[in-house]
Amino acid sequence: MAQAITDKDGVKRYLITLNVNGDAHTLLVKGNAILTNVLREQLDLTGTKKGCELGDCGSCTVLLDGKPVDSCLVLAIEADGREITTIEGVMENGRLDAIQESMINHAAVQCGYCTPGMVLSAKALLTRNPNPSEQEVREAISGNLCRCTGYVHIVEAVMATAQGRLTPDDH
Amino acid sequence: MYVPDFEYHAPKSVAEACAILAELGDRATVLAGGTDVLHKMKVGKLAPEHLVSLKHLDELRDIREEPGRVVIGALASHNQIYTSRLLQRRYLSLPMAAHTMASNQICNLGTVGGNIVNGVPSADLPPILIALNASIRLTSAHGERTMPLEDFFHGSAQTRIEQGEILTEIEIPDQASTGSTYLKFGLRRSGALAVAAAAVSVQVAGETLHGVRIVLASAAPTVIRVTGAERSLVGRRIDDDLLAEAGYLAAQASSPRDSIRGSAEYRRNLVEVLTKRALRKAIDEGHA
Numbered sequence: 001m002a003q004a005i006t007d008k009d010g011v012k013r014y015l016i017t018l019n020v021n022g023d024a025h026t027l028l029v030k031g032n033a034i035l036t037n038v039l040r041e042q043l044d045l046t047g048t049k050k051g052c053e054l055g056d057c058g059s060c061t062v063l064l065d066g067k068p069v070d071s072c073l074v075l076a077i078e079a080d081g082r083e084i085t086t087i088e089g090v091m092e093n094g095r096l097d098a099i100q101e102s103m104i105n106h107a108a109v110q111c112g113y114c115t116p117g118m119v120l121s122a123k124a125l126l127t128r129n130p131n132p133s134e135q136e137v138r139e140a141i142s143g144n145l146c147r148c149t150g151y152v153h154i155v156e157a158v159m160a161t162a163q164g165r166l167t168p169d170d171h
Numbered sequence: 172m173y174v175p176d177f178e179y180h181a182p183k184s185v186a187e188a189c190a191i192l193a194e195l196g197d198r199a200t201v202l203a204g205g206t207d208v209l210h211k212m213k214v215g216k217l218a219p220e221h222l223v224s225l226k227h228l229d230e231l232r233d234i235r236e237e238p239g240r241v242v243i244g245a246l247a248s249h250n251q252i253y254t255s256r257l258l259q260r261r262y263l264s265l266p267m268a269a270h271t272m273a274s275n276q277i278c279n280l281g282t283v284g285g286n287i288v289n290g291v292p293s294a295d296l297p298p299i300l301i302a303l304n305a306s307i308r309l310t311s312a313h314g315e316r317t318m319p320l321e322d323f324f325h326g327s328a329q330t331r332i333e334q335g336e337i338l339t340e341i342e343i344p345d346q347a348s349t350g351s352t353y354l355k356f357g358l359r360r361s362g363a364l365a366v367a368a369a370a371v372s373v374q375v376a377g378e379t380l381h382g383v384r385i386v387l388a389s390a391a392p393t394v395i396r397v398t399g400a401e402r403s404l405v406g407r408r409i410d411d412d413l414l415a416e417a418g419y420l421a422a423q424a425s426s427p428r429d430s431i432r433g434s435a436e437y438r439r440n441l442v443e444v445l446t447k448r449a450l451r452k453a454i455d456e457g458h459a
Binding site for chain 1: 172174175176177178179181202205206209210213214222224226250273274275276277279280
């Protein structure tokens with residue numbers, strides 16, 4: 001169990017390690033610290049958004065050991081020692097991920113608030129299933145609510161990314 | 172949204188978890204996937220002094236085949252159930268029910284044990300597990316006991332789990348059933364609670380049913396089995412009228428309430444239709 005440290009005011013904090021986007025961060029968190037808040041406030045990774053904070057909207061989606069989860073329903077201490085990918089970790093070698101490029105090209109972003117979560121849900125899908133059907137794409141992002149562009153362009157963007165991967169030189 | 176602070180425990184074994192729970196009594200709440208417990212803490216419905224996390228109890232995540240039964244660890248996530256080759260092969264209706272549960276994000280966090288212990292009448296896994304005659308194993312510092320899942324619920328959010336107990340395993344006995352199905356009507360695909368749902372398992376023998384179990388969700392204060400409808404089916408020639416009659420009897424036995432998701436009358440209608448359709452689907456599967 002994570003080492004506990006009690007400060008002079010009697011507040012107990014726990015020493016945890018979060019492996020975020022490939023970097024190990026050792027952090028002091030209270031037991032009730034929510035993963036979304038720790039990512040945003042202690043690690044300045046503000047790409048992870050706060051929406052409903054109750055696991056309905058998906059704007060706080062991160063990958064936990066490669067799987068999409070609502071980080072608003074995860075205690076930071078529960079993620080101790082685990083691998084987390086946020087939207088900041090999707091870019092590689094200074095280049096946007098193919099899904100991000102495709103979402104730009106398909107105008108799949110309006111206000112942008114749902115976009116980080118959408119990208120991560122899509123990324124997890126394409127890693128697991130490189131050639132999804134449209135139905136599978138819709139299902140994979142069904143836990144991510146978009147309230148402006150609608151889903152048509154987002155689904156098109158993900159489908160195009162998947163099809164683009166048939167020719168690896170494409171991006 | 173604020174989560175009230177608590178003392179955190181992360182025991183390394185079931186025995187250690189039980190010892191902590193025995194010592195803390197009603198001051199402690201068990202944390203599994205967190206999708207219900209943290210939700211309740213955020214909306215102010217729950218503020219435990221102590222939270223006992225089961226995250227280190229990896230032995231409770233297994234889904235395995237044993238002589239005479241399939242055992243599902245209580246910490247298996249909904250997506251683990253959905254993607255389990257073993258369950259897809261043995262009881263496909265269960266992975267399909269797990270898939271209707273909620274969004275992918277929630278299905279990666281939430282556990283089958285949590286879905287059961289939470290005790291709500293709209294839970295997706297208990298109906299099909301009861302239709303498959305599942306039992307549960309409850310462990311405490313005083314020992315272990317098993318009970319049919321059917322006997323576990325006794326009112327909305329009321330279960331027979333006792334203070335200090337942890338739900339550790341769910342067991343599905345090998346059975347003669349030839350088909351099973353879970354049909355749910357929800358208002359949206361993702362995260363939608365059932366407006367009404369029906370789970371059935373059937374044992375088809377030629378033109379008649381040897382055995383049948385029908386379980387309803389969101390149709391009464393608790394998940395219920397409708398034995399009157401079951402009895403009406405056994406030994407009689409299977410045809411559309413027979414299944415329609417069973418649907419009618421299931422609807423009569425239900426006692427749904429008016430809520431934001433649907434009126435009682437509407438739900439009773441849904442029960443009738445869903446029961447009939449679920450029976451047809453399970454029977455056709457039985458013939459296949």
